[in-house]
Amino acid sequence: MRLPTSIALPFFGVLVAGQSVLRSTSLNSCQDVSGFEASKFDVVFTPNNNTIAVRMVASSSIEESVVFDASGYAYGYEFLHKVINPCEVGLAGFCPMQPGDTSNRPFSITLSPEAGAAIPQLAYQFPDLDARIKVFINSSTTGASLACLEARISNSKTVDLIGVKWAAALVVGFALLSSAVISGLGHANAASHIAANAVALCSYFQAQAMIGLTGVTLPPAAQAWTQDFQWSIGIIRIDWMQRIFTWYQRATGGTPSQLFFSLGTVSVQVSKRSLQPAYGLAKRAAAMMPASFLEHATKLQRRGNVKNSSGSYVVTGIQRVAYRAEIESTNLFLTGFTFFCIALLFTAIVVSLCKAFCELAAKMKWIKGDTFVDFRNGWRVIMKGILYRITLMGYPAVTLLAFWEFTQNDSPAEMVLAVFFLIYTTGALGWASWKVIQISRRSVSLHQTPAYILFSDPHTLNKWGFLYIPFRASAYYYVVPLLAYHLVKGMFIGLAQNSGIAQAIAFILIEAGALIAASVLRPWMDKKLNSFNISIAVVNFLNAICLLIFTNVFGQPALVNGVVGVVLWLLNAITTLVLLIFCICSTAFVFFRENPDGRYRFMSDERASFMKSTHSLSAANQLDALASTARGEKTHGIGLDDDEGDRSASSQSLQRRPESMARPSTGTSAGHNSWRDSRSRIAPTLPFAGNGHGASPLNPGSGRNSPIKQLNVQSPTAASTHSGPPSPAYRSQNNSSPWQRGAGYDHAS
Template identity: 55%
Template sequence: MKFSMGAPLLAAISIASFVLPATAERILESASLNSCQENSGFTASLFNVVYNPAEGKAHVNISAISTIETSVIFDLDITAYGYSFLHTTIDPCKIGLAGFCPMSSGRLSDPFTLDVPESATSNLPSIAYDFPDLDAKVKVYINATDGPNAGTSVACIEAAISNGQTVDLVGVKWASAIVAGLALASSAFLSGLGHTNAASHVAANALSLTGYFQAQAMIGLVGIPLPPVVQSWTQDFQWSMGIINVGFLERIFTWYQRSTGGTASTLITQADQLATVSVDVQKRAVDLATRGLSMLPRSVVEHGANLMKRVNVQTSYGSYVVYGIQRVAFRAGIESTNLFLTGLIFFYIIMVFTTIGVLAFKGCCELATRQGWMKGDTFLEFRNGWRTVLKGILFRMCLIGHPAITILSFWEFTQNDSPAIMVLAVFFLLTLNAVLAWAAYKVIRIAHRSVALHRNPAYILFSDPQTLNKWGFLYIQFRASAYYFIVPVLGYTVVKALFIAFAQNSGLVQAIAFILIEAGALIAAVVLRPWMDKKTNSFNIAICVVNFINAIFLLIFTDVFDQPGLVTGVVGVVLWILNAVCTLVLLLMLIITTGIVIFHGNPDGRYKFMADDRTSFMKSQSQLATTTELDALAMTARGEKPGYSGLDLDDDEDSNARDSIYRGQGSGANSTRNSHHTPSHYAPPRSPVDPINRTASPLSTSNLSIARSQNNVSPANMKPPSSPSPWQRGAGYDH
């Protein structure tokens, strides 16, 4: 038995598809021996074999139980990437295996070392030791040769083979996280310097890239059987969902769950647990629910447990089954009962550190200004309105964390780890979604007001600094006429979260839902092209295309087409290569673009003016350069505060007052006589509509007086436009 199990297991990895250089010690190993038929007469709760070709030995640790008492023959089928390349039989009597000729019942639990002759592995190519996440396995049917079951299989076992190489790398996680984080920080820095146009482009691409990372992570969270390379690749981006293993935090989460009436899982934290049992990380297209329930102990089934309720499903022979969200938690080294708290706490840790960072930057700016290390007008907008800027940044963090909190909260409803954790899930799910829904409502309301008063949604959305800094995270990446697109984006996230969390037991349902959802997203992106310019649209459409292709691959992984195993294996490798190339290209684009923008003499000048003319309303650095000391004196005489007018569009009365003032100030657009302090970046922008000729929203006498005093213009000098305003062309008035 020892030789018959060892040599075929090592031969299982003699086929692969790509050549990669060896970077570590060559080994072949298997960590689990799983039953592949019901009522199997030979089961193992632990199986671990490690073969080192340099030693010529295989170290085997097995804990198995046999109920077979008859003469048997071993029927072996060895596959790699679903392709069966070796099918042979072994008679244990011919090779003298004690205890297997005939086979006797009993327990086998002693570790042993197996000498593997060179002839057994001489045909193995070097690629077998180097290709990452090798998808190879050996399946052994134990067939009876006499007695009432002669000619039938009395047991079936299979073992997955790995070479220790993987694409689940810490370096990939850190690189992707650092690039996305620095891009977001760079956009904030550019915005503080007054380069609003450049900052909006960098922020839009950074948000899109982060969304793509989260889409990759969602693939790993589905309950669909995934090839090993897909599991490892998607694990690289679980940080974007807040799934990060920190030892002392995990201990705190376990304590909290137990102290609030829950029962914590100990599959990982119990020191000797993984040394005594196998964990079957599901990757085969089988009916997980049916199979899992058939393997559960009767006592567990009678208490109403099911695969969706508890992640650590223990089979009747002692091993465990993990899949979907459970699989991600296990691979991350996190107990399944701690997963929700892990994602939640890391989300709010980021919020806290972001707040501390903004406050520290504000303090540094003030100190540098007082000490003369920095010019007084540097970061002036930020220093005067840092509270509003901080609100906007926190709102943006909410948008980034929305997919993770929504998915994990929905999933927690199926787990009920403890009453207190359930309350947290309900509270944060409702709170976060309500905050983002309110923000989207405010944007739509402000845009409608801007269209009503100025026939252009961009006017108030981009001219008012408080609106832009506080709510701009929802619409600045879109063109002005597509300000509403944040609503379908939020709906897209919620719908995906529902299927990921509640359809863990039905991979086919998840796959079909993903295809429909991603197809809708792709069609909307191609038809509407809602992002700010052509390059940003291309960037996001490319991401939508890749997400749609990934959804098709997920359908293939469900084995709904009953395709050969080789097809599934090849598709898994193609998914990895496709997404790795796409990720690399997007990362390089973001790095190069951000670097050029930061070191460019005029960052705003690098980008063309957008069709919605938002740059005419936004205060850029080029406008700041025209400011003189006389401008500041004029503002002081008017009692105004630089950078902010003191009105908040969150308040209807203030908003209406500000709109009236904007209309009045815009009345000087065609004046032939300008004041001595024009142009000034502190003066509100001109409205694209001549307010004197408007009949829908006439100016009040008081507002008109304010307009005249601030613009030093008399009604006699105002001339009605001789032709339709250029703002009425391509600015989105029909939206």
């Protein structure tokens, strides 16, 4: 059965841009009771030879004279409305229309050169144009609608490009790798800024991907753009992996979907608002069937495998993303979780290989003996910190995929995996957050600032620093609302796939809360990072507003949705480009500076005064002993961890104190406790010949809220009262009291 040429022509005239090819892959029913259904519809128009190739499987129950009421839309704007009488144009089989089925045999329609030239060139250039044609088949006697058909046209030009995906992924990976290298060289301040930019950029990519995962109907441009960032939550197709996932699901009692094996005979409809009546008809038809069949149909419906009344498959939300990625919906959960595990395993292997290479390079004299010394001595703790960071970055994907699997129940084994990974990631990050809060509270009680223990203890910094380094010291708690933000967002995406309006409203409330918190608290470590993250929060909030508009809750004209879809694409494309350029430049500039830390101001929380910096210590070796005493490296750790093995390995990365600075022997335990209590309030120092930023031992008043203002250092006389005077040999060796060494005391006789 052929569609009238006069209907097909204007339909293709507004189509989306492509490689000089215009195509429609589904003919959708747009009313509850339709006398004409097409389960397979594939139409391709080639302007080079003005030929329309048609492949269709359809059935008709109409047996009377009809007229075609055709309308064409571009971005919701009706550009065409024409009533066609098939008897007047001599269409065989339509005058009158005869019941029956069509075969899957392809046929073609040749248009006149004038008709092909009438198609606007914009249709071949603009990516992801939103164009469709709707045809009502009406009775010529009563005027009643006997059938309604709708076809959407696409082309090969799209913003869903592999180059965009690789560029975004490589920039994030390059920034994270650069941060690790710079940190290993001892430039902690620069490394923390680069890592914070990379994590924020990856979080923005995930937010865009989540827009595409919602159950809301999205315009073609928004669908294609959000598909560019699905890699950030692990939705990546690899053929041999997909075969393994299908086998695993069968082996564990599941029933894999076979959507892509059916494309030769059926069409797949990406859900649109006009399809919902037909979808409801399929539900009502299923309700009249036996209970066993209904249970099986419901299970398939959740997996995106149920047919609507026309015999086509319908995909929406997460299933829509899986279909565009050419992944079976039943394999999507395993795909995301497998790449999360691969990221953890790959990171552990790379860190171990880097440790082995550094040791070999130092042994072979390829690098200096003190190069990467912190990493080489404390690599186990550093690895734990990196794995925690990867877990934090993958937490949004884990939550939404786990909650979605709870609604799918693809197999018992996959349900167990979903429960395990959700508990593991939430528990691990919750435990880490609680440890940071406990350590910060202890630091405040002992040193009047949370920054002291958080940044002076190498074990705490390497293991838990990923949670608080991007923020100022007083905002150490901000990771808790951040985790809650990801958890709640994942719940709405995974559990509310059938309610797009609820998801859109929830997104507005969640993103508004995140924007207000970021703007009011400004928790990040400096102004640039605050501006970076607030800009991302603003764009995410605007995306949530666009998502609510797409639900048609306001009853706006379809033209509004089309325009807003293009606006969302352009807004996020420009924002992504700006953020990528900023991240690339800020990372690249660091490698061209002799002192990368000098590019950034010291934070007002005085963290640089407490952190061990290879650059600063090399300029003031005489301060090593005082810094070691202040940090307490040869005693118990400062933090609250019980992992003594890791702590001892981490502390080896710090330079040992010279024997001349050994702790004086104590006469009583009370004297020992008094000595520890007094030295615990001595802040680690920066080089005296610095750049003027931060505090120094000779300038205790510099910096806001400097803990050095509250030093309570006992004099040598007072110290001797508790712990006994130093031995004569000790004094003769050092020529002065150990508390009177360094700058300002060297001239004393």
